[in-house]
Amino acid sequence: MKVSINGKEYLVEAAGNPSLLEVLRDQLNLTGTKYGCGEGACGACKVLINDTPLPACITPLTSVVGKKIVTIEGLERQGELHPVQKVFLDEDVFQCGFCASGMIISAVALLERKPEAGVQELISGLNGNICRCCTYPAIIDALSKLSQKKAEQ
Ligand code: FES
Ligand code: FES
Incomplete structure (x- = not known):
């Protein structure tokens, strides 16, 4: 197939x-x-x-x-990480990292649909992704930085 x-x-x-x-x-x-x-x-x-x-x-x-x-x-393009990958790295959001791949995929799709998503939209958009290390606040803060940047452009 x-x-x-x-x-x-x-x-x-x-x-x-x-x-x-x-x-x-x-x-x-x-x-x-x-x-x-x-x-x-x-x-x-x-x-x-x-x-x-x-x-x-x-x-x-x-x-x-x-x-x-x-x-x-x-997700990377010509050796460059996707902006969501970059901000998660820069902000050092994860602990064990097991949830990272799925979290990034969901965040990429969410910000594609809604580049200027607010905190509540980010929280509900990532609702189906569980982080056992409970890094949710750091994840939402990092994504908020991205969406705020977009809103200011
Ligand atoms: S491994 Fe697929 S949703 Fe949990
Ligand atoms: S960082 Fe460990 S599950 Fe999310």
């Missing part, structure tokens, strides 16, 4: 009806996308599917054929 991931076409094994997450991690070695709960509840495995952040753990491979998938590995 052919799938489009980070702008590249991959031929992957569809036997056993794997989830998109299994294909990313086990077949393509794209291990930036994490396995957390395995049931669509924690957001650790989120990827962009046609620009919408969705949990890859409950997304069957067969449902993404012909769609555009972007993982955390696909």
Whole structure:
């Protein structure tokens, strides 16, 4: 089966009806996308599917054929991190970092839709992403800096 991931076409094994997450991690070695709960509840495995952040753990491979998938590995452009990645690094928001990939994917989609999102919009936009280290305040502060910058431009 052919799938489009980070702008590249991959031929992957569809036997056993794997989830998109299994294909990313086990077949393509794209291990930036994490396995957390395995049931669509924690957001650790989120990827962009046609620009919408969705949990890859409950997304069957067969449902993404012909769609555009972007993982955390696909966010940088010519060696430059995405602004969301940069601000999270600059502000040193994470502790263990396990939630980072899914959090970044959700934040990228949110700010794409709403570049000047306010604090409440950021909080509700990231509602489906769990951080076990409870770094939420630092995450929201960092994203607020980005959206405020946008608002001032
Ligand atoms: S591992 Fe997919 S949502 Fe938790
Ligand atoms: S930084 Fe540890 S789960 Fe978020």
